[in-house]
Amino acid sequence: MKTIRKEVQTEPFRSRAFSLYTAGSEIAVFDIETTGLYPKRDSLILSGILRLRPDGSATATQYFSDRSGDEPEVIRATVRDLAECDLVVTYNGRSFDLPFLRTRAARYGIDTGALNMADLDLYMVLHYHSDLKAAIGSLAQKNVERFMGLDAARKDEISGYDSVRLYQRYMTNHDPKLEAKILLHNHDDILQLGKLLPVIEKTDFHRAMFSLGFGAGDFTVRELRAGDGGLDLRADKRRNAVDYILFPTPEQPYSLMMSRESGSLEVSFPAVKAAPGIPVIDARRILGEETMKTLEKYPAFESGYLILKKADRISYLEINAFVSAFLRQIGPRLSR
Template sequence: MKKITDTLSIQVFDSRLMKQYFGERPFAVFDIETTGLSPVYCKVILSGILLIDGTTAQVIQYFADQPDDEKILLEATLQTLSQVDYIITYNGRHFDIPFVEKRAKKHGLVFHPTYNLDLYQVVSSHSPLRQVLPSLKQKSLEQFCGLSDGRDDEISGGESVALYERYMAVHTFDLERRILLHNHDDVIQLYRLLPIIAKTDFHRAMYKQGFLAGDYWIQKTVLHGHDLHVTGLQLTSPIDFISFPTDAKPYTLIMNRASRSFELQIPGQSEVGALYLDALAILGEETIREIEKYPSVVNGYLITQDHGLINYMEINCFLKAFFETICLPKR
């Protein structure tokens, strides 16, 4: 296996939306190249990881230049990804991450769950761009955003597969360079695409995709009847814990150490077409100050839904405040 590292200057993406959900958490932009679409029969032959440190970007690539390199490639990839809190991909939830998980399992490796901000899903499901663009492939989005000049490679993922087959037969530098360049440009261009979130309903996307809150990964949020139902994972020091509703803590919270899962149910009420919950009773006077600036937080109550419209931003901010300040017994 070859490890290739490229360090370059980059214009840092500074976004209020991203900071609202991710703060200063370390992240990686991630992309893989494979010998085909099926993780049952095909291999990972190249992984690209973009890390940001100040105004400097580092692209780390692990390349299988020998037939039996996949296991050590995956080991190196997973080790690097374990150093960040979340990863950014383009269609990674449907392809890159499941592919790596299945190939890692085949080699007896464990891919610990890592939050994945899938920019393709954000744009595809939470913006009008699907109606505007003929294709939502990454290169099409780059062209729409005026970023085509930042890409040097001229091949597709499918062409990369054919080039790799030729490379394994002759091992020429030119073939290797073209394969690496495609992956290298993919991760850099994906980072440059992040400003597109301003054209999306990002709060709705986070409600649907989940987000990080303190030491917890909120995976699914649903309004079930009047109540708010939340499930997810404990990221560090998982515990077994059960809390049933009381006057001081009017919610049900169940945590499972073995599965690292948690389940939160907050009772709500309804009135004149609106659903709401008692945010003040749950967060307390000090913590609720963090969200009472939002229009759907009124007199200590969080309006979760108003005449059929869900207040995604306020619900997300409420849950972040809850999980970032919750105090639970140590294991």
Template structure:
């Protein structure tokens, strides 16, 4: 296995919405190269992982120099990816992540995956202006195409890999590495597409990660409401915990964290009145100051839905702070 690192001068992406969900989290950009699309028959040959810092990006690549090195390379790559709280991919939900899981011979603790392809496809109006949603097409629309140095496609990368296996030509290997390197760097630049999306709605539907002060990590997978309950479900990352409560400090809330299944579900009471869906911040003993900037925060109540219109930002912010409170106060002090 060959391990390659590179540092690129580039400012860290930042926006208010981005910081709301991902501040202080360890994040990366993920992209893989394989010998084909079917993980039952094809092999993992290269994994790229880009990590942003304040004024630079660090690109790490894990390259299998032979087909026999697949598992060694995949284990090293998966270990590095698992350290992250979240990763950004492009069509990773349907390709990269399932491929890694299928080819891996050991259980994996993978981070939250924010798939920019799915976000653009379902939550951004720019999809109407594009002939297709290929990564390079979106790069061109966003004005980032000139930053690319590689000129090959994913299909050509496969052909080049087989050529490298027979020739061991370092120039061929470098073309493969450049293709993967440019993909992860360009994908990081594409984070600006978040500003052209209904980002809070996307996070409500796609989920988002939660991290406690002590390092407990959750991934929200589903947010739903009934007549009188707001329910949040998801999975736990390692180290998973066991915890159950039906009330805590006179707060009417139930929580169940299952260590064996690595799942969690939290139910919070809702109030419905005159077309409004609200949570009682005072009854839940929440810090009201955190929500006073929202027009829907009045007299200790926070409006999550009004006449059928969902307030995704307020709902997500409330859920994030409530779950962080469970992890930082309830579970630690139980």
């Protein structure tokens, strides 16, 4: 296996919406190259990980299977690096890159249990939570790059299909020119994907995070449900989980159950009706006065209550902010 590591300079993306979900997070932009689309028969030949830092600097690391039998080593190195991050950014990674990695790891008995970080799949955000496809047609990464004015920064001229064919030739002659083309394609993919983060401003990002989940301290939110009866939360604790059960009391008006074995957390916050069709949660009682001061700037917090919805319009931003504050606050109690 070859390891290629380069320091690169990127323009840091600063956004209040993005920071709500990523403040203090270790972010990795991730992409893989494979010999095909089917992980049960095809191999992972190259992974690229771009580690982003707040000052705009970044490190691009590639793990390349340049010899037969290198795949397990590539997978171990990739899993190790991703497990160090709080958030992984991909483009269609939920459907392809991450499942492919896990399936190939399982083939070699490599544990991927540490890959419980939050994952931001920009393709899913654009596809389900924006009107961009209607405006530009294809949501292929390179087409979105053109829309965002980033295509001039891309140096490679090959496709993923081309990369597979080049790799097949490379494994017969180890031509350094072929290697350079394969590595450049993957390198440009992760570098360009890092630059694509501002596209979230073209989306309903808070609704996307409500639907897709996000990181909050040591937790990764997996599912949120908001309705007339209240708010239900399911999350995974990334490390040091405990067995814990909490029943509602006047002081803590919610139920909570956590499993040490699975790291899974389930919380239910019951709502009361402030008016017909307007369920609310007593956020001040749950979070305390000091935490509420940081949330009252958002419109759906009124008099210490979180308005879950009005006329079927869900308060995505405020619910996400409440859940993030709650998980960060309760985290130390749920650690061994």
